[in-house]
Amino acid sequence: NYVQGYFQYDSKKSGGVTRSHIRISDKPINSSYYVDNPSLVVVSKDSYMYKYDVLDNLKKNGVLLLNTSLTEEQLAKSLPNKIKYLLAHKNIKFYCIDAYKLVNSLGLKNKINTCMEICIFDIIKILNTKKASSIMKENNIKRFKSKGDKIIEINNKVVDSSLKELKQIKVDKNWINLVYFEKDNLSFNETINLLKGDTLPTSAFLNKNNGIFPSGSTKKEKREIAEMIPCWNKENCIQCNQCAFVCPHAVIRPYLIDKDDDKVTSITSIMPKDYNYAIGVSYKDCTGCGLCANICPGKNGNKALEMKSYDKDKFKEDDFLYLEENKIDYKFPIKNVKSLGFESPKFEFSGACAGCGETAYIKNLTQMFSDNLVIANATGCSSIYGASAPSTPYSIPWASSLFEDNSEYGLGICEGMNLKREKIRTFMENYSDPLFKEWLENMDNYDVCKKVFNNIDYSKYPELELLKDNIIPKSTWIIGGDGFAYDIGYGGLDHVLSTNENVNILILDTEVYSNTGGQSSKSSNIGSIASFTSKGKNNYKKDLARMAMCYPHVYVACTNIGYNKEQYLKVLKEANEHKGPSIVIAYAPCISHGIKSGMEHSLDDSYLASKCGYFLTFRYNPDNNSFNLDSKDVDFNEYDTFLSNENRYANLKTVNKEEANDLLNKQKDWAKK
Numbered sequence: 001n002y003v004q005g006y007f008q009y010d011s012k013k014s015g016g017v018t019r020s021h022i023r024i025s026d027k028p029i030n031s032s033y034y035v036d037n038p039s040l041v042v043v044s045k046d047s048y049m050y051k052y053d054v055l056d057n058l059k060k061n062g063v064l065l066l067n068t069s070l071t072e073e074q075l076a077k078s079l080p081n082k083i084k085y086l087l088a089h090k091n092i093k094f095y096c097i098d099a100y101k102l103v104n105s106l107g108l109k110n111k112i113n114t115c116m117e118i119c120i121f122d123i124i125k126i127l128n129t130k131k132a133s134s135i136m137k138e139n140n141i142k143r144f145k146s147k148g149d150k151i152i153e154i155n156n157k158v159v160d161s162s163l164k165e166l167k168q169i170k171v172d173k174n175w176i177n178l179v180y181f182e183k184d185n186l187s188f189n190e191t192i193n194l195l196k197g198d199t200l201p202t203s204a205f206l207n208k209n210n211g212i213f214p215s216g217s218t219k220k221e222k223r224e225i226a227e228m229i230p231c232w233n234k235e236n237c238i239q240c241n242q243c244a245f246v247c248p249h250a251v252i253r254p255y256l257i258d259k260d261d262d263k264v265t266s267i268t269s270i271m272p273k274d275y276n277y278a279i280g281v282s283y284k285d286c287t288g289c290g291l292c293a294n295i296c297p298g299k300n301g302n303k304a305l306e307m308k309s310y311d312k313d314k315f316k317e318d319d320f321l322y323l324e325e326n327k328i329d330y331k332f333p334i335k336n337v338k339s340l341g342f343e344s345p346k347f348e349f350s351g352a353c354a355g356c357g358e359t360a361y362i363k364n365l366t367q368m369f370s371d372n373l374v375i376a377n378a379t380g381c382s383s384i385y386g387a388s389a390p391s392t393p394y395s396i397p398w399a400s401s402l403f404e405d406n407s408e409y410g411l412g413i414c415e416g417m418n419l420k421r422e423k424i425r426t427f428m429e430n431y432s433d434p435l436f437k438e439w440l441e442n443m444d445n446y447d448v449c450k451k452v453f454n455n456i457d458y459s460k461y462p463e464l465e466l467l468k469d470n471i472i473p474k475s476t477w478i479i480g481g482d483g484f485a486y487d488i489g490y491g492g493l494d495h496v497l498s499t500n501e502n503v504n505i506l507i508l509d510t511e512v513y514s515n516t517g518g519q520s521s522k523s524s525n526i527g528s529i530a531s532f533t534s535k536g537k538n539n540y541k542k543d544l545a546r547m548a549m550c551y552p553h554v555y556v557a558c559t560n561i562g563y564n565k566e567q568y569l570k571v572l573k574e575a576n577e578h579k580g581p582s583i584v585i586a587y588a589p590c591i592s593h594g595i596k597s598g599m600e601h602s603l604d605d606s607y608l609a610s611k612c613g614y615f616l617t618f619r620y621n622p623d624n625n626s627f628n629l630d631s632k633d634v635d636f637n638e639y640d641t642f643l644s645n646e647n648r649y650a651n652l653k654t655v656n657k658e659e660a661n662d663l664l665n666k667q668k669d670w671a672k673k
Contacts, residue, residue, distance in 0.1 A: 002028055012223075013352050014351060016351065019034075019195075021038075036057055047224040069100065069227070072170070085180060095168050097116075106158055114155045114158045115158050118158075129163070148647070213391075226286040230305045238297060242296065242297070248352055248357075252279065253323075255279070255327045256276070263322060280323040283316075285349040291600060340569065343367040343368075350385040357602055361506065365572060369572075380484055386398065406492065407505065427461075443473065476504065478503060485523075502580060504582045504583075507586065511523045512530050522542040523541055526670070527649060527666070528648045529648045536660065554580065556583050558615065558616060560615055561606070562602070589602035589609075597645070613634040613636050615631075639671065
């Protein structure tokens with residue numbers, strides 16, 4: 001047989017919609033276009049049935065295979081009329097399987113490919129099912145050799161168990177009489193988000209030819225991709241707000257509300273007093289990663305957050321929306337993990353992976369500086385989940401550049417704002433307005449400048465109208481991954497550090513090219529397995545922090561929120577207050593690390609990374625010439641435990657028995673120096 005595949009990729013990293021167009025024939029295939037009238041449609045998430053036109057082009061007498069946790073009765077009740085009409089009208093055979101339940105029960109943690117694959121073979125019958133099963137098991141050995149024997153064994157169990165769970169759903173013939181209505185006049189964003197972007201005429205892009213899109217638009221997507229969602233048990237809550245701090249997608253948030261407000265579940269606030277405290281969850285935006293539940297300390301061994309199956313009929317967004325509208329903004333005297341949780345995030349509901357180790361750093365950065373923040377973003381994971389057209393999770397000024405010039409790009413943005421502020425200074429010095437005097441004496445004070453901004457009579461001073469956005473000082477942050485900072489964009493980064501400009505660089509260090517499939521970077525450590533270093537990297541990680549400290553005027557810090565959340569906030573405060581370049585290297589666990597316990601436990605893994613001495617956290621502040629080693633209680637006896645927890649190191653002895661011990665021992669020796 002001949003096989004051909006065309007693929008349409010969504011750039012969302014969690015819940016992204018990949019459309020795979022597969023042709024199978026006993027003759028050579030020369031069709032250079034997508035499949036537009038398939039015989040089989042496979043839908044891997046049931047939420048797609050309620051959002052996209054998945055059956056419009058399916059052939060008459062075709063087949064639909066759906067992965068869903070819903071029962072036959074629930075499907076009959078909840079499926080849209082259009083879907084039910086097409087099932088009946090086209091005489092479609094309808095099969096279902098709860099693939100997530102099956103693979104999770106066997107220990108495969110949401111990896112449903114093998115399950116769906118054997119179901120497809122059984123349905124289309126191009127091979128005898130027993131033969132297909134045998135071939136798949138042989139392929140599992142080749143496919144998962146680097147993952148270890150346990151993963152091979154589990155995948156083989158999935159092959160053997162899946163067909164027992166495959167069910168055919170009865171299609172009611174009366175559905176052919178159902179009436180449905182389709183929405184007309186879709187907006188630009190709606191059209192693209194409904195996978196109909198190809199239908200947009202060129203004229204639809206004319207008002208976007210400068211590449212500028214409205215900000216904060218991800219809040220309108222409501223993708224409903226989670227299988228499990230966190231539920232709040234108020235009796236066990238100590239109001240620490242750690243759940244909100246670590247949430248990669250800003251889905252779970254604490255709120256202060258009026259103490260007499262009884263419209264939502266709440267408890268008496270511990271601090272500040274005279275309010276009530278509540279936790280809100282945007283279920284439709286959750287990815288179900290479980291980080292919040294795992295970090296929750298709870299009371300007396302009972303957690304305040306519990307992951308439960310997402311029942312869309314039971315869990316509504318009403319409480320979250322009500323809390324957003326009726327929350328009380330309280331001015332805390334200091335910013336810490338608890339107080340920061342009450343600040344509205346300016347980065348929310350991104351398309352990053354479930355459990356992403358990068359996005360909590362960005363989210364908390366936006367809560368720390370709010371409207372005082374401008375971001376220049378390098379190409380990479382952070383730019384993809386930061387702006388997957390037409391949606392963006394940012395509600396602050398954000399712009400993306402290339403790998404190789406993002407540092408210079410951010411420097412240029414900073415210098416441009418400085419130039420405009422100098423024009424404002426020159427203008428105000430020529431007038432005796434008391435507001436101008438206050439601004440001139442407090443140019444870098446955010447609160448004073450915002451007060452001045454809000455009280456200037458711009459009709460009296462029209463020259464300031466075009467410059468007014470620069471009256472309030474901005475904190476400029478250059479953001480990117482280690483591929484940008486350690487490799488391709490290092491020359492520009494070094495140039496920025498060599499200047500005296502007041503810019504900040506945040507490096508989301510996953511120690512691998514995360515966005516392009518997990519290739520080794522100069523940040524990858526010796527002994528790590530990645531693309532291009534499949535036998536283990538044979539040289540050392542670039543010590544970028546030490547190199548940056550060769551400039552005595554640069555603020556340098558290494559941080560790890562899995563190890564110490566408050567230290568990260570201290571780093572942000574010090575970096576922002578330093579009048580000169582700063583560089584912050586943030587340890588970010590990634591799915592490419594192959595954390596054996598899963599990304600829901602990535603913070604535990606991150607903690608161990610600093611505890612064992614693999615990733616030290618510290619701050620060098622040239623303002624007072626101080627060096628603070630924050631990860632002081634290092635226990636190198638835990639080093640091997642850390643390495644064994646991640647497949648990027650644990651599998652080295654499988655793929656490179658001869659050199660594995662030597663490479664990892666070199667890494668440990670280097671860590672101790």
